[in-house]
Amino acid sequence: MPPNPPSEAPSLLSRRHFLWNSGGGLGGIALAWLMNQEQARASSPPPTHQPHFPPKAKRIVQIFCAGGVSHLETFDYKPELARMHGMTLEGRGENQGFFGQPGRLMQSAYPFRQRGQSGAWISDLLPHIASCADDLCIVNSLFAKSNNHTPAAFQMNSGFTLNGFPSMGAWLSYGLGSENENLPAFVVLPDPRGLPAGGSINWTAGFLPANHQGVPFRTHSPEPIADLHTPSHVPTATRAADMSLLASMNRDFAQAHPGEATFAARLRSYELAARMQSSIPEATDLDAEPDSIKRLYGIDDPANRGFSRNCLMARRLLERGVRFVQILNGGAFGSPRINWDGHENLKDNHDTQAATMDRPVAALLQDLKQRGMLEDTLFIWSTEFGRSPVTQGVGSTGRDHHPGVFSSFLAGAGIKPGTRYGKSDDIGYGIAENKVTIPDFHATILHLLGLNHEKLTYYHNGIDRRLTNVEGQVVSGILS
Secondary structure: OOOOOOOOOOOOOOHHHHHHHHOOOHHHHHHHHHHHHHOOOOOOOOOOOOOOOOOOOOEEEEEEEOOOOOHHHOOOOOHHHHHOOOOOOOOOOOOOOOOOOOOOEOOOOOOEEEEOOOOEEEEOOOHHHHOOHHHEEEEEEEEOOOOOHHHHHHHHHHOOOOOOOOOHHHHHHHHHOOOOOOOOOEEEEOOOOOOOOOHHHHHOOOOOOHHHOOEEOOOOOOOOOOOOOOOOOOOHHHHHHHHHHHHHHHHHHHHHOOOOHHHHHHHHHHHHHHHHHHHHHHHOOHHHOOHHHHHHHOOOOOOOHHHHHHHHHHHHHHHOOOOEEEEEEOOOOOOHHHOOOOOOEHHHHHHHHHHHHHHHHHHHHHHHHHOOOHHHEEEEEEEOOEEEEEEOOOOOEOEEEEOOOEEEEEEEOOEOOOEEEOEEOOOOOOEEEOOEEHHHHHHHHHHHOOOOOOOOOEEEOOEEEOOOOOOOOOOHHHEO
């Protein structure tokens, strides 16, 4: 038997009374279970949604390239590898790869050239991104803790190699909220071909209130969010009356139960879903874009059509007040041709992936810039680790995982454009200058949003948790 519904005054039509009467039986049990599950998450009061100090950035877009993009084939020029091609790592270090197969040093599969006025070294694999070199700050000294995709992806996206911790987007939603109450603060645009290692845990709210988790769009479907449209048989006036009654009941409940943070968090999620019935179709209507913008992104190019749409959709969401948009490139692990995991034939793998990613990412950067949005948008391109300077197996043309050093780039609000930070050694095996850990990376991102990473905390299981755990230093050398 379900528990008895809470007693209410006979004259008061409360939200809870309504839900118990309409959702009794198994529905009532489910409601009670949901409230119990969220009790711990709602124990801390929500923040004031004010930054700790004046921010440089209002919003973030993150391109996450799943599978481990090779720094040696993209942003970290190592001419010494060409001279040492075919030699062993003897005396230089050990294979840090996941499979640990012995191999030999392999030169880059692509020529590098100096780009723009800044002279940044970027390979021919990414000609479109290379054309934006003067807007980029390339970090060549990132360090990850794991050589396994799933924990490494978790660390890049949540700060921890274990699951269950809030993602960076969830922390920003918790700390700053959304600029548009009709859209989520944190939206995820998965690769239409599949999810990254770890799946939805990469955008989880963890122990934060559930309304801060990323809202994934169905990028493989014409309908971004399932079951969002109002049924056609419901008249507009009736729908408006329903929403007005619901809002009134919510206000009455909030006034009568000021301590019910659990239920309030659930109500906020439901109310946002209702408002999204009108906001999402408009925000994701790419047909409203001029042909010149569609051509810029390569919407009609079969090689990158799905990812191009995601990048253009991201710009529309950002300009409508979404705080954090995460765009995923690569997924469906086990199939090396739809992620960046170049174990067997690295050049073939990276050629395929770059064809989907290079042009749309450059277009998004250029589009934000021409609209004046790059001035207050932080643009992040990242992956979970790099690739080894040695081949995966003698005679192979692939590279194994390499967490010891890899590359990323940032652009936009508060970032020094046309610069490089950090340096790997002469073969791209280890860090030679200015090591940047993932907590350092996250601390810097939060800093640009006006958040002190040591003060953005949430009390959970006896600990004031934070994105950077007990680590992290702001990388001041990349800040303008």
